[in-house]
Amino acid sequence: MRYLPLTPADRSEMLGVIGAATVDDLFVDVPAEARLDGPIAGLPPHASEMAVERHMGRLAAKNLSAGAAPFFLGAGAYRHHIPASVDHLIQRGEFLTAYTPYQPEIAQGTLQVLFEFQTQVARLYGVDVANASMYDGSTACWEAIAMAGRITKRRKAVIDRGLHPHYVGTARTMAKFTGDTIDWKAPKLEADCDTAGLIAAIDAETSCVVVQYPDILGRVPDLAAISDAAQAHGALLIAVVTEPVALGLLEAPGHLGADIVVGEGQALGVGLQFGGPYLGLFGCREKFMRQMPGRLCGETVDAEGKRGFVLTLSTREQHIRREKATSNICTNAGLCALAFSIHMTLLGGEGLEQLALVNHARAQDLADRLAKVPGITVLNGAYFNEFTVILPSDAREAVRALADRQVLGGVSLGRLYPDEEDLARGLVVTATECATAEDIEALAAALEGVLA
Template sequence: MRYLPLSEADRSEMLAAIGAASIDDLFADLPPQKRLAALPKLPPHASEQAVARRLGALAAKNMPAGSVPFFVGAGAYRHHIPATVDHLIQRSEFLTSYTPYQPEIAQGTLQVLFEFQTQVARLTGMEVANASMYDGSTALAEAVLMAHRITRRDRAVLSGGVHPHYRGVVETVTRFPGHAVESLPPDISGTEDILAAIDESTSCVVVQSPSFYGHLYDLKPIAEKAHAVGALLIAVFTEVVSLGLIEPPGAQGADIVVGEGQSLGNPLSFGGPYVGLFATRQKHVRQMPGRLCGETIDADGKRAFVLTLSTREQHIRREKATSNICTNAGLCSLAFSIHLTLLGGIGLERLARVNHANAVRLADQLAALPGVELLNRAFFNEFALRLPKNAAAVVEALAGRGILAGVPASRLEPNRPELDNVLVIAATEVNTEEDRATLTAALREALA
């Protein structure tokens, strides 16, 4: 039996209240060609065994990242995850735990989140971090909204090195409140003059380092210019392993630091779930979205953990909420925290050095090919090349040979002819010398 509690009169009353003539008006932003003209024709039912066989056949068409030379990055990175991580997160007290609505009862969950916050704060060089966000892109959008609240301005300036997906999420979230977003052109050379875009109307300036194209930026002069006009600097990263070598954004003057923590403890998983990292200065803590776990002493004088601050609309009056995010990536943040604990500070630095060294070796090999230009002066484990041919066509050709060669910039930045030949390549600790040699030889043939 279908459960349809609303009558036609109920629907008409609701539509009238919001000023819509019909239900179709609610989908006005969806292009007509993207809408279904009729209900889809689903296949007839089948047995469980037949369905499993069919789905298995479909899954077999995928090319698993670990089965071929893999150099795809652009915001999601393949790293080795110690077996200990998966073993520990599958313990029942972790795997089945959820948001602690009676938080003080869940001391284990609160301690895990407290330790996670501590790690994120130390990694980013900030004073306080929250108990995770949904992913890096939504963390950035929330950071922009937070900057608007703090500065009482509504114009954000986004560097041309910000990941296109992150920029898209910011533009979507700020669209309906009517906030202004100025996105600079793609910075494929790492030479943009972002200082010229900052003025007294600027709420925040957003800079990603390493950028989508792999460039590293000195954030200090950007922070100085932003602070001089009363704006905030939001620093973004998509590759958290880079913080093992690069000076923390907090030490470079960032006011808010956000990023993606997937690289530690979390597999690619076809795009999710991931774990958003969010840190800021202590003076801005009450404008920070999400949850904040704290440490205290209980009635018996023992160490205890509490949910110190929760600014989501489920916990406080909606008009007082700073965020409507209703999911923190608890299990993913635990995986992040376990992996980082296993590495330790020295281990993270060593991992970062291996990543950088592998990327440098690969960049040197590929830049030596005829017609190939390396677009980076400095990078971590990801860099951009300009090829003498269309990058998307080259990637397709190499994929046909069982090599995942990177991400064509035009895939994420369509309708920009200047990016048609730009290829973004990532190299991590999982890439072997044989992998690099295979990619170099295949690319040489594809460009011949």
């Protein structure tokens, strides 16, 4: 039985107040071709539970899962080993039941977890302060752009060619409603980042410069040089980190001049999970803290002098008047943040560095082996665990052929940039600690067969 609390009269009154004739008027921003005008074709109107389970099982069996084959996908979503203790701990009742600390005095455990999480993110990013998480990396990136606009009173974001195109797409979508200008061009298949071109695009109207570190092709940009150029024009530098494990080896962006650092936390504790839920990370310099979206958990003492935790800053629209909020993001991905924090705690500083060293070593082994495959050119000179190779033909065809051979061989740039023919031969490959020597040999052998 459906629960319909509103009568037709109630709905008519509500529509009248907001000036809409029908409920359909609320969806005018959704393109007509994307809206259903009837039942989904080919989908039966009903079936038994057992029949649905069997059908879904047959569909699932068609997938080639990450753990069932040599796996070299990355480009913003990474397969790392997650200790079993992470999943065990996040399922404890006190964590599953305390979602959002609306009543902080009775949610001390949740607040402490978020406080520790913020501390870990701030140290990882090399910034003064981090918030209690966001939806994912792409929305965190946009929130950073919006924050830079509030700080500088400017509306132009200069985005490096190497920023993930999905992040660019998110920024462009949001900018339609804010009036911000997004200055971005697709990358080129070049070994080095176009730092000179990026710096040349910065002017007196620029609110921020957005740089991915490492970038979508696996290259490592010179953040310090870009920071100097941004500061000379009164703009902020936003660094975007899609692979947090890289910071076990690379210098923290905040130490290289980044004013705001954002990114995706999925690689630590969260897992691939078919694309979500993921975890947005967000940190900045202390002087910009009050313009930061989301909320902050702080440490204090109670009336008895005992250690306690509070919501120090809550600038999201659920806590204050909407027009005063810095963001309408209304969750903090608490369970994913907890998983991230537990994984980070299990690793520790030395463990994260060791994990990063293993990742880089596996990527070096992979690059050396692929360089021996006839017709393949390794693009990058410097990289962490991800780099780009150039194939003699469209990489999309090679990826499909590799999957037919039970190898998940990378992310084709043609898929990420379907309108850029110059990028079609590019293939982004990633080797984490989960890639074995046998997996690397399987990919190389499969590529030799596919490209023969």
